[in-house]
Amino acid sequence: MTGQTAKIESRCDGCGGTLVRQVNQFIDRGQLWWDAEASCTSCGDGWWEHPDSGKPPKEVRSALLAAHGPSRLRVVGPVPNLVSVLKVLREVWEVPLPQARELADELTHAGLVGTLAEMEFLHTRLRSRGVAAEVRSDAGPEGERIPP
């Protein structure tokens, strides 16, 4: 299972201590999910946020990107079928066609940037439609390759 986790610290409403919210993003049963678990290090107050599919809220994404750095997904070789790429992008991100076209353009040129789980998820969906792509950590062209 591909997944990443990060911690977001804030102030506990109850006691003023440190509230740690652990956020997770992962691929499970062919879907992209995120969930979170929060607990106060002082009073033990906490809660669990149910897994939700799709793109996580902004603060969750930024925490994951800050903790792990972005990943880059790029289509390698000639695109066999642009319609397949557009279809995958529209299914995964639920974006309108013009935006899917822009994303497809990034995907086939410089590469699309996001969290590892997001890029791996797109990668799997593209592969199932016969589109070859690769995921790398976004540390520049000399960046370390993420092992499969």
Ligand SMILES: [Zn+2]
């Ligand atoms: Zn507390």
